[in-house]
Amino acid sequence: MWLAFWRPRNRFSLEELSRLTDQLQKVQIVNEVNQDLVIEALRSIAEIVTYGDQNDPTFFDFFMEKQVMGEFARILKVSKTLAVALQILQTVSIMIQNLRSERALYHIFSTEHVNYLITYPFDFRNEELLSYYISFLRAISGKLTKSTVPLLMKTENNEVVSFPLYIEAIQLAFHEESMVRIAVRAVTLNVYHVGDECVNRYVISTPMADYFSNLITYFRRRCITLDERVSESVKNPTPESNSSILAAVDEIEDSLYYFSDAISSGIPDLGKVIAEKMLQLLIFPLLFPSLRTDPTNGAQISATTSLYLFCCIVRILKIKNLANTIAVALLCLLEAFTPRSEVKQNGNIFGHSFTQENHSLDKDAVDAKADNQLLKITVPTSPSSSQIHSAEDFSLQHNCSGPHLALREVLLSYIVHGDEIKVLGSLNVLATLLQTKELDESMLDALGILPQRKQHKKLLLQALVGEGPDEEQLFSPEGGVSEDGVNSQIDTYLQTIKDQYGWSCSCIDLGVSPRVHRFQVVDALVSLFCRSNISAETLWDGGWLLRQLLPYSEAEFSSHHRKLLKDAYKNCSACLLLEVRGVWPDLLTTILTNEWRKCKKAIEASSPQKEPKCVLLPPPKFSLDVESSFSAGERMYEMVKVFVLRHQLQIFSSGGILPDQPPINCPTDPPVNSRSKAAGLDLTDPKPGTEISIAGAVPCRIAFERGKERHFFFLAVSRGASGWILLIEEQPIRNKRGVVRVAAPLAGSNPKIDDKHMKWLHLRIRPSSLPFLDPSKFDVFGNPKPKALIDGRWTLAFRDEASCQSAFSMILEEIDLQTNEVERRLKPLFDLSRPIDELVPSLHVTETSPIRTKTEVSS
DSSP: OHHHHTOOOOSSSHHHHHHHHHHHHTOOOBOTTTHHHHHHHHHHHHHHHHHHHHHOHHHHHHHHHTTHHHHHHHHHHHBOOHHHHHHHHHHHHHHHHHOOOHHHHHHHHHSSHHHHHHHSOOOTTSHHHHHHHHHHHHHHHTTOOTTTGGGGSEEETTEEEEOHHHHHHHTTTTOSSHHHHHHHHHHHHHHHTTOOHHHHHHHTSTTTTHHHHHHHHHHHHHHHHHHHHHHHHHHSOOTTHHHHHHHHHHHHHHHHHHHHHHHTTOOTTHHHHHHHHHIIIIIIIIITGGGOSOTTSOOSSOHHHHHHHHHHHHHHHOOHHHHHHHHHHHTSBGGGGOOTTOBOTTSOBOGGGOOTTTTOOOHHHHHHHTTTTSOOOOOOSSOOHHHHHHOOOOOOOOOOOSSOOBHHHHHHHHHHHSOHHHHHHHHHHHHHHHHOTTSOHHHHHHHTOOOHHHHHHHHHHHHHHTOSSOGGGTTOTTOOSOHHHHHHHHHHHHHHHHHHHOOOOOOTTTTSOHHHHHHHHHHHHHHHHTOSSSOHHHHHHHHHHHHHHOSSOOTTOOHHHHHHHHHHHHHHHHHHHHHHTSSOHHHHHHHHHHHHHHHHHHHTSSSOSSOGGGGGSOOOOOOSOTTSHHHHHHHHHHHHHHHHHHHHHHHHHTTOOOOSSOOOOOOOOOOTTSHHHHTTOOSSSOOTTOEEEOTTOEEEEEEEETTEEEEEEEEEEEETTEEEEEEEEEOTTSTTEEEEEEEEESTTOOOEEOSSOTTEEEEEEOOSSOGGGSGGGBOTTSOBOSOOOOOEEEEEEESSHHHHHHHHHHHHHHHHHHHHHHHHHHGGGSOTTSOHHHHOTTTTOOOOOOOOOOSOOOO
């Protein structure tokens, strides 16, 4: 009997569920005295019901019979404590998340108690309560199906009139806490993906569609905030600047991906609604006006931020109508998108008041007025490729300032004249449009960026079905998409922009052949490749765009283009030859070979190597110490990358095929009478501890620490493109033999005999390698991490002036052997019709500028 009395209760039993339910039903008010008892009952009921759903259906039968959900709602109503409200939300959330049977879910949703909890006026000033509430909404939305969603909404005449879950969720869409905003998006996406026709009509009906207007308005504010952070970073660069910008970028891209997910949910016309709101509230009034070349245009955001946003919107949203509308707008005059508040000097207001009627100047008159402002090009009308190659009037006038520019011409002017960021941003916009599958090929052709292979494919199909021009024009430079068809399509979009969005635009070059625009793009890219103030990485992006446009034909390069490219290549070749006598000749061929492969891979890749967000971050800065070997290495590395691109463009523009490896001669064995042979140095890298002959070595002294002078034998040796300065410790027991104790690079040593102490020889000792050659030392955007290396300074003291002069001459001789070998290897890269010395007359001048001594040695 006593054993039965002390037998523990079975927690997961119908009796326990009945006891807990009776306990709740007896509660008339919840206060500080009984709240712990109520909370424990609520928690236990959730556990038992979940257990019963998976093991014994009679548990849930009892739950329904006793209407326990109603008890939850009643307890919430009579509760005076926050802890009970939290527990009720958690209890219902756990049950909804873990119930597996449709019958159980149907029962919970079929009562009004869930909607009562959803609409209950909780005090969300408490962050913990808000967190539990939003989790409760997410739990409900996660169980929505076509059969359960009608239980949570009211309908009349097959139309939704009330949907508390959706309404309450979107009211929190703009909460200051990011986790709340994320949860709201999850709830709404679950609603959109249900696939119920009534729900689909409801979410895009008035006034529910205002949610998307508010979202895009909120998104617009985020864009302005991003621009403020970018501007602040330019003015006041701090270590936290990049993190702040990237955080804003993540929020913007997350918002766009949310729009994309909503569009892909399958709700009819939702993509159209989002596209219209995006154009009306963001793109036309904010992004397009900011592209003006006038820096005092009063735009709310910078051109840099706008270029990034264009890329993100088109790349992520993937809405056909949106992409084509943006493409057509890029063909329009810039002045059409001047903000309404901006007044010209003559008093005329642009913007919405700009109409096609009162600005419909004769095309010839407009052309004459803007003769020195537009990107103009004269294209021969003959389809003969020989005339195309010989024509000299393909030059573009790049004085691109003033309102009479099409937006696409503004992008090209940025490529030709803009700074590094604007160049990269404009290239990204063109690359994004080119890769956008939703954009009609006719629009790409009108913009001048239709890839050649797509152009030929379309002409081939037209010829096969008899709809295109004659077959002999198939691969003619005059070939293109039918202008009548393109113009008609553009006119339709222009009319839509005017009627639906209130922006009256005109395209003064609407009747111009797309081939003219194509030549403008090619001309702008050629001009970019000739610029010296743009980084190699950005030039590579330009090379990628050119290869996308012209993957296998050189027919669209004019003689003017070829001359520009050839001149730029010659200048770069001369700079490369100077590097042979520079600080890093031992790494020159290795870097050139590596960058050749990287460049070829980059310009032949399926997409550009950098993400659009890179335009928002400050470009990498080179070392400020112009005399250091690290700075010289940075300059050499950048110059090699530019040279490689220009060399590959030379091959490409001539119709050649890019090889996988650069044309470099193979290494040869050193001469038999070389110092490296005499020393018995057979290793590619004489590490400390290597035993060699010291015949020909010069005794010297050096102090690596003050007051601690050491005696060594000095030897300078070269082997192929490598060279070293060796400090060798003599082995007394072995005649004329020694062990290498210190090895330093020969190149860049810059030997200098002290003016006052002729027995002292000053050397600069540079690092053996460069940190940015290691991929692990690059950040996520491909920029080298800041880790400048410091040069060493040696002062060697010799027995007499003759020994010092001998060591000095030894270094110069070995440097000459080393650089001659590098010259021999690089020789096939250049035009062999002229001697290398003619390209750089001062090639064999050795750098002998004095270097400050850091280590003092007594004579």
